[in-house]
Amino acid sequence: xxxxxxxxxxxxxxxxxxxFLMPYAWIVASSFKPxxxxxxxxxxxxxxxxxxxxxxxxxxTQLFRLRGAGGAMVNSAIVSLCQVGFxxxxxxxxxxxxxxxxxxxxxxxxxLVLMTFLxxxxxxxxxxxxxxxxxxxxxxxxxxxxxxxxxPFGLFLLRQAFEELPRELDEAxxxxxxxxxxxFWSVVLPNVRTALATLALVIFLFSWNAFLWPLVILxxxxxxxxxxxxxxxVAPGQLPNWGETFAGATLxxxxxxxxxxxxxxxxxxxxxxxxxxx
Amino acid sequence: xxxFLGPFxxxxxxxxxxxxxxxxxxxxxxxxxxxxxxxxxxxxxxxxYVFTDPDRQQAFLVTxxxxxxxxxxxxxxxxxxxxxxxxxxxxRAVVRTIVFLPVVTSAVVIATMWTFLLExxxxxxxxxxxxxxxxxxxxxxxxxxxxxxxILMMLWQQTGFATVLFLSGLQSIPAEVEEAASIDGANxxxxxxxxxxxxxxxxxxxxxxxMTVFSLQxxxxxxxxxxxGPEGTTNFLAFDIYTLAFNLxxxxxxxxxxxxxxxxxxxxxxxQMRLLRARWNY
Numbered sequence: 001x002x003x004x005x006x007x008x009x010x011x012x013x014x015x016x017x018x019x020f021l022m023p024y025a026w027i028v029a030s031s032f033k034p035x036x037x038x039x040x041x042x043x044x045x046x047x048x049x050x051x052x053x054x055x056x057x058x059x060x061t062q063l064f065r066l067r068g069a070g071g072a073m074v075n076s077a078i079v080s081l082c083q084v085g086f087x088x089x090x091x092x093x094x095x096x097x098x099x100x101x102x103x104x105x106x107x108x109x110x111x112l113v114l115m116t117f118l119x120x121x122x123x124x125x126x127x128x129x130x131x132x133x134x135x136x137x138x139x140x141x142x143x144x145x146x147x148x149x150x151x152p153f154g155l156f157l158l159r160q161a162f163e164e165l166p167r168e169l170d171e172a173x174x175x176x177x178x179x180x181x182x183x184f185w186s187v188v189l190p191n192v193r194t195a196l197a198t199l200a201l202v203i204f205l206f207s208w209n210a211f212l213w214p215l216v217i218l219x220x221x222x223x224x225x226x227x228x229x230x231x232x233x234v235a236p237g238q239l240p241n242w243g244e245t246f247a248g249a250t251l252x253x254x255x256x257x258x259x260x261x262x263x264x265x266x267x268x269x270x271x272x273x274x275x276x277x278x
Numbered sequence: 279x280x281x282f283l284g285p286f287x288x289x290x291x292x293x294x295x296x297x298x299x300x301x302x303x304x305x306x307x308x309x310x311x312x313x314x315x316x317x318x319x320x321x322x323x324x325x326x327y328v329f330t331d332p333d334r335q336q337a338f339l340v341t342x343x344x345x346x347x348x349x350x351x352x353x354x355x356x357x358x359x360x361x362x363x364x365x366x367x368x369x370r371a372v373v374r375t376i377v378f379l380p381v382v383t384s385a386v387v388i389a390t391m392w393t394f395l396l397e398x399x400x401x402x403x404x405x406x407x408x409x410x411x412x413x414x415x416x417x418x419x420x421x422x423x424x425x426x427x428x429i430l431m432m433l434w435q436q437t438g439f440a441t442v443l444f445l446s447g448l449q450s451i452p453a454e455v456e457e458a459a460s461i462d463g464a465n466x467x468x469x470x471x472x473x474x475x476x477x478x479x480x481x482x483x484x485x486x487x488x489m490t491v492f493s494l495q496x497x498x499x500x501x502x503x504x505x506x507g508p509e510g511t512t513n514f515l516a517f518d519i520y521t522l523a524f525n526l527x528x529x530x531x532x533x534x535x536x537x538x539x540x541x542x543x544x545x546x547x548x549x550q551m552r553l554l555r556a557r558w559n560y
Contacts, residue, residue: 009367010368012362013367013368013369013373016359016373016376016377017372017373017376019434020376020377020379020380020434020438021376021379022402023391023392023395023402023434024379024391026395026402027391027394038400039400042400042401042402042405043400043405043408044405044408044409045402045405045406045408045409049402049405090285090286090289091286093281093282093283093285093286094282094283094285094286094287096282097279097282097283098283101279101282103279109283109287112290113286113290116290116294116295118543118544118547118548119294119298119540119543119544120491120494120495120539120540120543121495122495122497122515122516122519122536122539123301123519123536123537123539123540123543124294124297124298124301124536124540125519125520125523125536126301126304126311126519126523126529126532126533126536127296127297127298127300127301127304127533128293128297129311129523130297130300130304130311130314130529131292131293131296131297131300132293146289146293147293148293149289150285150286150287150288150289150290150293150294152290155286180282184282205382208384209383209384209385209386211384211385211386211497211498212497212498212516212520215501216520216524227384227386227387230386230387230390231386231389231390231498231501231502233390234389234390234393234502242394242400245390245394246394248390249387249390249391252384252386252387253383253384253387256382256383256384257379257382257383260378260379260382261375264375264378267378267382268378268442271381271439
């Protein structure tokens, strides 16, 4: 009975892993195959469907040469890194003010921020487009990240971390004659590194994966981010090149998967905290 | 103080509060995005249209049906998976990592991946169905199967997230409670249903609301996989707003849909807060 149960358990585990991994395996393996080989290997199903013995880089070189995948990757990297940097720079001081400075209406401010936490961006795209276009930022990379750097989620996460930091630390610094800027920079920030790293990773993830807003605000091909480049190769009504599309999807996914594998605990904690704002 | 909080509040006002106000105003006008200066005040005509036009009604219906389908499939799957992974298992961390992979993969890549997985002729799923002797299906091109196909995709994508949330809930249940139940002679199923599930009520509410809100906001699936079709059966609200405003040049109408949509999502979020604040008596 016992060994049978163990074998059954292992089989269930393998089935679960296969269910989640097989789509990735198919996409990645197929991105190294020419179109006809993809079709040939999928019918009938065999190990060849998920592995290739004669990989070709043809799809990737086509992507970079003709479809500007390199430029799209660079644009995505610029947007994501700027969004991370500015979000930290805007949210950290705000969180400091809400937790370390006493002023009338602090609760009102926090309530106002919380309200926006609940607004779905999908409902805001039209007026937001008009606002950003009104500032002359349509079809620019700045326009892609600037609406999101005052992140309610970021403020929320950092505020929690700042609250958990014992106040004796900043009182000791104040007695030594340090002002708010000094306490913020040399006492508080160094002690909330984990929260800052969590926020940075989650913002990077959201920014890299964002699709709707970049699609709305960007129009010229040279500004396209990687998600738009991938989407354009499949949109209904197109005759897609399977291998190239899979190569694009692989390119768009690999950086995040690598980050995730190395920094898993930050991701899981941060995404769980991000709550309603997906 | 102003130096610390000022930039945040300024940006919030410009990019959140101002657009909301503008959206409410725009929803009362008829105009074109290309020419926003030329606008006509139409009172509540746009709202009347939102509530009476069959296409808009279908969009609301399809979106909420989709959310209901996602919740009804993801919650039980994730709960069982979490209960299973919570036991003593070899390589538990590896399995958890694998089921979480789709959560960090972009909606675009997932929609792309599934477009090809579900492709009728050369897709992997049909090929797998043939391999085990089942008939091939039309999936996204069929009126009856398109929405269930996208629900299946969401199940694959979101189960990992829900499972991780359930797992952290499970780990907060003291082991003694389950032990006591098994000493009293409860079998695994009874234990899950009568002991574990009620103790996870808060987590469950949280996961349900999260899945609902995620599903209501789905945009990439209709844009990439179906174009909202066939015959509007996957015309989700986010996609409907996008097409109304940017393809059909009807931003006033799109704003009215947005306002209704925003109010619904707000109501759901507030309901969640209430439920989470309520005391659960164990």
